[in-house]
Amino acid sequence: MKKRMVLPVCICLLFSGCIGKRADGLPDPDSAGDRKNLIVAGLSQVGSESDWRLANTRSYRETFTEENGYYLLFEDAQQKQENQVKAIRNFILEEVDYIILDAIAETGWDEVLAEAKEAKIPVILSDRSVQAEDEGLYVSWIGSDFKEEGRKAGKWLADYLKKKGREAEQIQIVTLLGTLDSTAQLGRSEGFSEILAQQENWTMLEEKSGEFVQAKAKEVMEYFLETYPDMDVVVCQNDNMAFGAIEAMKESGRSYGKYGDIIVISFDATKAALEAVKRGEINVDFECNPNLGPLVDETIKRLEAGEEVEKIQYVEETYYD
Numbered sequence: 001m002k003k004r005m006v007l008p009v010c011i012c013l014l015f016s017g018c019i020g021k022r023a024d025g026l027p028d029p030d031s032a033g034d035r036k037n038l039i040v041a042g043l044s045q046v047g048s049e050s051d052w053r054l055a056n057t058r059s060y061r062e063t064f065t066e067e068n069g070y071y072l073l074f075e076d077a078q079q080k081q082e083n084q085v086k087a088i089r090n091f092i093l094e095e096v097d098y099i100i101l102d103a104i105a106e107t108g109w110d111e112v113l114a115e116a117k118e119a120k121i122p123v124i125l126s127d128r129s130v131q132a133e134d135e136g137l138y139v140s141w142i143g144s145d146f147k148e149e150g151r152k153a154g155k156w157l158a159d160y161l162k163k164k165g166r167e168a169e170q171i172q173i174v175t176l177l178g179t180l181d182s183t184a185q186l187g188r189s190e191g192f193s194e195i196l197a198q199q200e201n202w203t204m205l206e207e208k209s210g211e212f213v214q215a216k217a218k219e220v221m222e223y224f225l226e227t228y229p230d231m232d233v234v235v236c237q238n239d240n241m242a243f244g245a246i247e248a249m250k251e252s253g254r255s256y257g258k259y260g261d262i263i264v265i266s267f268d269a270t271k272a273a274l275e276a277v278k279r280g281e282i283n284v285d286f287e288c289n290p291n292l293g294p295l296v297d298e299t300i301k302r303l304e305a306g307e308e309v310e311k312i313q314y315v316e317e318t319y320y321d
Helices: 051-063 081-093 110-118 146-163 183-196 214-227 239-252 271-279 293-304
Strands: 039-045 070-076 098-101 123-126 140-143 171-177 202-209 233-236 263-268 284-287 312-314
Touching: 039 051, 039 081, 039 293, 051 070, 051 239, 051 271, 051 293, 070 081, 081 098, 081 110, 098 293, 110 123, 123 293, 140 293, 146 183, 146 263, 146 284, 171 183, 171 214, 171 239, 183 202, 202 214, 214 233, 214 239, 233 239, 239 263, 239 271, 271 284
Parallel strands: 039 070, 039 098, 098 123, 123 140, 140 312, 171 202, 171 233, 233 263, 263 284
Antiparallel strands: none
16 A cells, blocks of 8 residues: 545545445445555446446445455446546545446546556456557456357357257347447447357347346337337346346237247346246346456455456356256
């Protein structure tokens, strides 16, 4: 930990994690702890748009505690990149030891990350990555192999259709995309498209963003059902969008899942979604591990010890059907 001048309390009020703001119902980090002997970490989180995101935030708040040697400054960007840029600049003013960024989109970070580098504050990317001209602007990216998740989904679908004796049928697919240009959306789309390109009888009818949000996904799925009544598969790039798609299918009277006409593929494998898999409402769910806090903690402790860390670190994941 580097020595720092403690700034006035008014600066601290900028941070929701610093003074007990709890709109999401998660445990607060310490609101008035002594920072002097702790590692100060600033976390810029995307938002609280999904069950996965809430679990991810909980992982950080349960890991980055005073007992574990941390003082956490937490900022919820509410799905706005400009809020994340502002948060990073405030973290720099606060002279934090580390910045943890879960980037809303992959582009638009060079300037503010260069400011962090100039201030000699290491940046760790979590969950979502960034496209930077200088990869030295961050020390490590920790998260899921989203492209491989997409590939696994495509391979699962091919195997499933073969088992059902449908490998020669014309298969019509729609996709509920996540937040456009996010790492998860780009990776899952690219990975699934690789397998799609190998299947002559698969057609992607349309891909449309549900923004990782249940209500928006329901609206998009209603449009898909009206526009493409003969669809065979809906790929939902997170569980909350799968829930929205299921709502729309229920209300339209369409059959889906294990015992229906429309195959439902989802990502994240949250607890509620795995219950839906058991009920047969979701055919398969590909895990996206939200528990990144411990791996980021381990990375910071290694940096504190003067050790090198890997530039890309993937968490282990599986799938459930």
